[in-house]
Amino acid sequence: MLDHGGSLANARQLFPGAPEPWIDLSTGINPHSYPFFDLPQAALTLLPERSRIAELCAVAAQAYGAPSGANIVAAPGTQILLPLAMRLADPGRAVILGPTYAEHARAAALAGHQVVETSRIEDLSAADLAVVVNPNNPDGRVLEPGLLLELAATLRGRDGLLVVDEAFMDVGPAGASLAGDADQDGLIVLKSFGKFFGLAGLRLGFALASWPIVQRLEGELGPWAVSGPALEYGLKALADQGWRSAMQKLLEQEAALLDALLARHGITVNGGTPLFRFVEHQDAALIFHRLGAEGILVRRFERLPNCLRFGLPAGEVERGRLDKALTEWREKRDEAP
Numbered sequence: 001m002l003d004h005g006g007s008l009a010n011a012r013q014l015f016p017g018a019p020e021p022w023i024d025l026s027t028g029i030n031p032h033s034y035p036f037f038d039l040p041q042a043a044l045t046l047l048p049e050r051s052r053i054a055e056l057c058a059v060a061a062q063a064y065g066a067p068s069g070a071n072i073v074a075a076p077g078t079q080i081l082l083p084l085a086m087r088l089a090d091p092g093r094a095v096i097l098g099p100t101y102a103e104h105a106r107a108a109a110l111a112g113h114q115v116v117e118t119s120r121i122e123d124l125s126a127a128d129l130a131v132v133v134n135p136n137n138p139d140g141r142v143l144e145p146g147l148l149l150e151l152a153a154t155l156r157g158r159d160g161l162l163v164v165d166e167a168f169m170d171v172g173p174a175g176a177s178l179a180g181d182a183d184q185d186g187l188i189v190l191k192s193f194g195k196f197f198g199l200a201g202l203r204l205g206f207a208l209a210s211w212p213i214v215q216r217l218e219g220e221l222g223p224w225a226v227s228g229p230a231l232e233y234g235l236k237a238l239a240d241q242g243w244r245s246a247m248q249k250l251l252e253q254e255a256a257l258l259d260a261l262l263a264r265h266g267i268t269v270n271g272g273t274p275l276f277r278f279v280e281h282q283d284a285a286l287i288f289h290r291l292g293a294e295g296i297l298v299r300r301f302e303r304l305p306n307c308l309r310f311g312l313p314a315g316e317v318e319r320g321r322l323d324k325a326l327t328e329w330r331e332k333r334d335e336a337p
Contacts, residue, residue, distance in 0.1 A: 005311075006029075006200075022297060023314075024297050025297060030247070031312055034233065050223075056234050064179040064208065065179045066182050066208045071209060074226045078192050080221075082190075083107040084207075085107075085217070088213060088216060095126070095130050096118070096130075097117075097136075098119065121147065124155075132151075132163070132165070133164075138271075138278050138301065138304075139271040140168075140271040145177070145178055156187075159186075161187075161188065162188070164178050164190070170196035171248060171252075177189075179208055189207070190207055191207075193238075195275065199233060204230040254313075255274040258319070259277060264323075267326075276299075276310065279308050287329055296325055
């Protein structure tokens with residue numbers, strides 16, 4: 001329960017008497033998924049055509065603001081891209097701006113790097129491989145694109161590599177993405193599809209980079225890396241600007257409702273994005289267990305014991321259960337001697 005969110009099987013083992021259905025607030029996945037639609041039969045029965053993948057990359061380039069579809073690699077989720085991206089830099093010193101998502105450090109170590117985590121961005125300029133999550137997970141910190149481009153130029157001059165994971169940039173500040181600069185050497189920008197579109201099980205993600213890096217990543221992935229269903233959903237959802245704009249507004253509204261709910265119980269939001277809220281509280285462990293006993297899973301952290309991350313409840317019913325569970329936690333706390 002400390003490494004990742006999203007495992008209800010582990011939650012049921014930890015809280016065997018919790019009521020069902022569980023409310024999973026342990027991930028940053030949109031609770032309002034892109035509308036389901038009927039897939040063409042060929043999406044399930046035929047191997048994906050390269051031309052169809054090229055079409056997906058072109059649509060993704062337009063949606064994300066990348067220079068062109070030729071600067072994009074489609075993959076079955078960004079998770080599988082992490083070790084491939086880390087191997088593009090010769091084994092050396094990998095510096096990760098943290099605290100952040102643990103898989104970057106694991107992937108860098110698997111690629112043969114000596115991994116160091118730092119909270120100071122200036123420490124990244126001496127790295128062979130630098131990794132920044134922007135907006136950051138779990139605290140939502142956002143770095144200015146100019147600062148990151150300056151870092152990329154510094155690393156490029158030393159044959160280094162900067163990996164910027166923009167998994168939550170769909171709900172990030174306007175103008176903060178490096179997608180438009182992804183054709184520069186020594187820079188890789190990662191994009192998650194499943195989080196914002198609420199389709200994490202589809203497994204679709206993208207790497208945005210210069211053409212030489214794109215060629216290397218495509219060679220590592222091999223043919224048919226993206227499934228037919230993922231292609232169809234990616235093509236339709238990424239081109240649906242109306243849905244994307246409306247969803248961004250809805251998520252901002254629901255994040256504000258969650259902030260207000262938490263504030264009523266004396267829990268202050270210290271950061272996050274419209275897809276998750278980051279809090280620090282001296283009773284974080286007690287809150288986690290109280291909510292778990294009520295069938296509500298939130299994200300806790302081994303290295304940040306006083307911190308929790310709350311994903312968005314999917315509407316009034318789930319917010320009501322969360323409100324009730326937090327009320328019970330406060331009542332029990334106040335009754336304690």
